[in-house]
Amino acid sequence: MKFFPLYETGANTGTYALGSTEIEADSTSDAVTQAAQAAPAGCRTGVWPYQMISGTPAAIAPAADENGKQYNVLTEPAGATGSFSANGQVFASIGADAAGMCLSLQKFFGYRLGLIPTDAKPAAAATPANTGSAGSGTTSSGTTGSSTTASTSSTVTSGGTATPAA
Structure with missing residues (x-):
């Protein structure tokens, strides 16, 4: 699956900016782990799943380590502004990876949806x-x-x- 990182714009702001580096990952949690490697200090990391062609994505069964993981949904309802914020929904990778649900619902809602782990921690400060x-x-x-x-x-x-x- 393909993703782009979402990085919190500042510590505990709850607003996320869309990154420009494409991530290829086997699962949503794998994409979050990859994106977190470049996270600004003190900021949380999420991801925006996407697919380059239209249509509904095929269901991808979650890997054993992905199954049951929960994510807060981040939305960009004002259009392609690059600014996402939580909308109160929680998706889980149960039966299929949560990224597929985002892709399907983006078409229904008409705006982009991202995911951030419900237990997301801020990135550590840079080491000296x-x-x-x-x-x-x-x-x-x-x-x-x-x-x-x-x-x-x-x-x-x-x-x-x-x-x-x-």
Whole structure:
């Protein structure tokens, strides 16, 4: 299945921005795990499932470790703004992965739906950089959730900022 990450716009804001990095994952929880690797510190991570062709998705039985997992539903009812927020619904991967339910209901509702685990925790703060002479920096963008490592002499062109090691 294909997903895009949803990153909370700030600690405990409850509003999520759509990331720009496509994720291919076997399950919703696998996609959340992949997306969380680039999450801004202190922010929670969700995912937006999508499919490139129209029609109803085929049911995908959840893997044993996915079965029973629950997700709060994030919606984007104002159209393709890239801003999602919780709407009070909870989907579970029981009988089929919860991502399929999102894909089907997006067509019914006419707006995008995302998922965030009901027990989502904020991303940990970045660890201090190595103090060696060949330090590296990390680039990060809160709206896209992308994160890459760059050397201190690299130029960042992704719109993020680089923080060289001390």
